[in-house]
Amino acid sequence: MRKVRIFGLIFIGGGFIVALAFFLIGILKPKTAGVFIDTNPASAVFINGLQVGRTPYRDNKQKTGEVVIKLIPESFEIPLVPFETKLNLVKGIETVIRREFGETDEFSSGEIISFEKLSKSEISLVVISNPDSAQLIIDGQTKAFTPYKAGTITPGEHTISISSKDYVDKTIKVKTQQGYKLTAIINLQKSRNIATPTPTPEIEKKTLVEILDTPVGFLRVRAEPSTLGEEVGQVKPNEEYVLVEEDEKTGWYKIELVPAKDGGEAKAGWISNQYAKKIEQGSDDTSPTPSVFKTPTPSVKPTVVN
Structure with missing residues (x-):
């Protein structure tokens, strides 16, 4: 009977030690x-x-x-x-x-x-x-x-x-x-297919020239800014043409008679500023641009300046 008690105490003690060991291992084991x-x-x-x-x-x-x-x-x-x-x-x-x-x-x-x-x-x-x-x-x-x-x-x-x-x-x-x-x-990844709005191209404002009334019902277009220049065409009152340049000496206007096509050159000529006025494209202001009339170069025989 005494031996049974001793074995029982040893068994209980051993179990306690094992449990304590597992407990300590759980505590001491790194998390x-x-x-x-x-x-x-x-x-x-x-x-x-x-x-x-x-x-x-x-x-x-x-x-x-x-x-x-x-x-x-x-x-x-x-x-x-x-x-x-x-x-x-x-x-x-x-x-x-x-x-x-x-x-x-x-x-x-x-x-x-x-x-x-x-x-x-x-x-x-x-x-x-x-x-x-x-x-x-x-x-x-x-x-x-x-x-x-x-x-x-x-x-x-x-x-x-x-x-x-x-x-x-x-x-x-x-x-x-x-x-x-x-x-x-x-x-999230930024999309590479973001639609970039296409900027609206600015419409280039061109200066136009409006043909005014003339004594003969038309205005001669010449190769040079002078009445001595060769006549290359005629324009009529109320017609409008793109202004190419303005001669500083005579004040005459160089206008684009025929626009350039298929890479070719535009046809242009000079007209007297006495029978024409400059206007901005798209502008409602139709009042003539003030200009000083300059005496044309004398011709060999009297002609109507137009």
Whole structure:
């Protein structure tokens, strides 16, 4: 009987020691967290300044607390911008980082999925986007705009879709768990197909010349700004022509008789300013431009200046 008691005490004591050992191991064992990183293209992974590998990268033995993660893309064609962020790693939780690299931050995209411990009865989902105020759809149902917090959501897999003007839409899947708040930080890529409004070309205002009444019912067009110039055509009162230039000495107008076609030269000639006035194209002001009449070069025989 005495031996039975001794064996019983030894058994109980041994069990107590084993339980105490497991308890102490649980307390003294370092608290670890996890991180999973996936990128396109592959990238070098730096944690707190130390290179730890390349993507896809997974480590479930990270120390808890704040860490700085930097990703440097491996690109041999065009330079891609690196990505750096601070994370708070939580015991027993794997934080997920996904990144699509671009030439700049605005042409890059990705998401960070992290968890935060709540009471066992709670469950929550938070969605943050860059840019903010993006249209949010969860499981096919519109949920207004980001940032958004769902106070009540069922545990399990959910589909999150984000869209914003001038950005590429993005859809991801997340899995919420009872007793945790899931936070999804989603970065959208700037669209490369933004329609740039075509500027309305300014209509070049041309100065026109209106033909006035003449004693003979028409006005001669000459090759030179003088009555001695060869006649190259005739114009009639009330007709309008584009002003090419104005002779400083005589005040005569050089007008465009026939516009240039198929790369050819326009036909032009000179008319007396005595029977013409300048007007701005599109202007309602039809009053003649004041000009000083200059005496034409004397001709060999008397003629009507027109």
